[in-house]
Amino acid sequence: MHSKTYERLCQHAQETALLSATQSLLFWDERTMLPSAGAEYRAKQTAHLAGLIHNRQTAPEVGQWLAELIDSPLAADRHSDQGATIRQLKRLYDKQTRLPQTLVEQLAAMEVTGQRAWAEARRNNDFAAFATHLERIVDLSRQKANAYGCDECCYDALLDDYEPGATTAQVAEVLDGLRAELVPLVAEIAASGRKPNTSILRRHFPMETQEAFCREAAAAIGFDFAAGRLDVTDHPFCCDITPGDCRITTRYDEEFFPGAFFGVLHEAGHGMYEQGLREEFFGLPPGQSVSLGIHESQSRMWENLVARSQAFWRWLFPSARNAFPAALGNVASDEFYFAINDVEPSLIRVEADEATYNLHIIIRFELEQSLLEGDLSVADLPAAWNDKYEQYLGVRPETDADGVLQDIHWSAGLIGYFPTYTLGNLYAAQLFEKADSDIGPLAEHFSRGEFAGLLKWLRQHIHRRGMCCAPAELAEQVTGQTLSHQPLMRYLRTKLGPLYQLV
């Protein structure tokens, strides 16, 4: 009886997943292939499909199946695939059905108008033109949090969409600890007087060679091109469509090497997580990624802990010099390694280095909480933004376009999303430390161009676990440690100490 219901539930979810996969293809195509004149109808296609998917996901029969199953023996073992499937689908169903239809529609409409208003405001460096939209976004986000149910703190309810089970208090504690150590580290580096020659990265790197070089590196670390693609877009992303079809994207700047290269390895890290999910659970929680934070831990690990390591370039630098003889012919491996690890406080998040990046995130995390709780008004936001940049990074934006208007997230209604970027860095350091102790020294693998050991470890401990439990729980099971700022700080100090000759 229960198992019939369970089968029905799974079949329903997997059929919905086929539609979601189609939605993903529409998105990928829009960002890489769509002719300009096709945009209007693409929006209609997407909206219609979104409606179909939402209707399926919130269908009353799904609620009935879940109500029957949640207290059945099938759900008893919360760590079994069946148990995880039932509990996670119930969690998602409850969240989705708690939002009133009118609020869903208001949020969807706001996403479109908000992004449009933001793009224009940024272009014109005119925060005031975006302010009323942002007020509405904060208000609707508060309504959303209330609809989900706010126990202690509204931000919790929003954060849970991206990092299930994480609480604001826990995240704030870890990020406070991180900030307390990062701010002085960044200051120490600035005071060291050491500075790499980053001009070697701004020479001419022909696009077709870059493309081939990125493709080979992504394949070398383990991205499977028989089950994926690499294409060009304006704002790079990774798009998983179905098992066997995961597409990464990048953009090339012929006068700047790191942009595309580390971008591709970052997206490949996301892609390898998707490629490592269990295909037989397509469309079901055991076959889905557990959270944005853990997803980001995979991309950041391959981008930074692997591809910005000295060992990695001991292996790859000779090939880079062969591929780009005019740009790198007279450059030494260690000179290159220092240049790609330049730490320099800056205004723009997406251009930030490994160390300062997290301060950009902490600023956003603190500000969006204040907005949501009503402690900060939208009108006062630009000044608060600039003050925090000065306080944490020692730099002050001269324009809002280079300040509070730089990111699209808030305009798209994504409040509670930013901390997952730094959670990714934290989890990456923590998982990497454990992998290194289990199967390392990993640096020796990398210096031989071997990445299969690390990938296998991640497959086993992260990818194949899917959404078996909350992300923090998964990381703790794997590493034996709760989330903390210490592994990331250890990693940064160990790496940056020698480069900047810190004592």
Place this chain on the structure above:
Amino acid sequence: MHSKTYERLCQHAQETALLSATQSLLFWDERTMLPSAGAEYRAKQTAHLAGLIHNRQTAPEVGQWLAELIDSPLAADRHSDQGATIRQLKRLYDKQTRLPQTLVEQLAAMEVTGQRAWAEARRNNDFAAFATHLERIVDLSRQKANAYGCDECCYDALLDDYEPGATTAQVAEVLDGLRAELVPLVAEIAASGRKPNTSILRRHFPMETQEAFCREAAAAIGFDFAAGRLDVTDHPFCCDITPGDCRITTRYDEEFFPGAFFGVLHEAGHGMYEQGLREEFFGLPPGQSVSLGIHESQSRMWENLVARSQAFWRWLFPSARNAFPAALGNVASDEFYFAINDVEPSLIRVEADEATYNLHIIIRFELEQSLLEGDLSVADLPAAWNDKYEQYLGVRPETDADGVLQDIHWSAGLIGYFPTYTLGNLYAAQLFEKADSDIGPLAEHFSRGEFAGLLKWLRQHIHRRGMCCAPAELAEQVTGQTLSHQPLMRYLRTKLGPLYQLV
């Protein structure tokens, strides 16, 4: 009251069209972009979406709306957009709901297994391995025709899927007339002793130059790349997705110029028809192409009557020589013009020239009728095929792979489809003759690189009419003539007479 129902009907059809557009994107992507490992899930995505679309198209409420509207004043004027919408949607609804669900499923399954068996049989030159599949295909096609309703002839019911309103008797009469004049013309050409130097087309034509050259030519004749794309595939096609998004494809052979070039102009011809449909009727008959035959008339006209004309190359040959100096530097324009119009009986349809091509079609048209009517057994098909090739074209296949197994159509259940290719040639000649008399001489336009006049004429008389009536009726309204073999024969004699110095 009726107008409310009419609105509901149109909205329903247009929403279904959004799903069909998504299905088209899945198809395009599968043929151009999909990683190999994604094939299995792509099939599931496509099948699921096909089911949703079929359910919408055959929904009982659609039948109720149509029953109410078909005798209402809204449908009274059969040439109005409303009248055409109601009548055509009724026609399609009736056809689709006449097929029992089990037959729909059997046909769908047969399409997959049939094509797979055909591909292997062709690879192994083993007709016997395909014979039982073909028997089943013929049997299911007969069942389909019976379900649609066969008045005089089963073939009528199948043909109607591709060329609405056309009857076997009418088509046979025209094709008989065509064959009676084509066979002696082809023999006359063979006896002329004249032969172009086609080796000039088999020199080296670099792929990237070909691609740029094809793209420029397609844009020059009027294909709008702001509302379309050109990509690479194995079996070229044109895929209309939505208004503003029509994608054509080709394949490049560096050692053979005409393949990609005329292929691109052919697909661009299809694409320009789609780009000329009225956007406000997206998803409704007035905004849809009227038939495969008329669609093919557009592709053939641009490929052959325009792009294989002497005037066209008077304009474009200097550019071709600039683009391919090594291959064409020492070639004269008229030598090139003769080479691309070589008439030579051959075994393979898709490689055939303008004149003999139609004999390939006539053979298939005659044979598939005999199969369907039971006058020819599948076992006797290869011999019948070979005999007809000898009789009409003077060549006899040595293998079934080069004979009866060469085309995919029958294996995919497409019986009744082939004649639309020759209908396309017939309509192309007839429409071109009329356009030439209305706005010509068109040769003068082409020799100046001007194509807007012809495109505007086609927009007005064909594209913007959509599915206003049956294709034969549309062609007769536009040209004042019923379908006949004479315009095509006049065109071929006028063109080939001087080339082969026929008397």
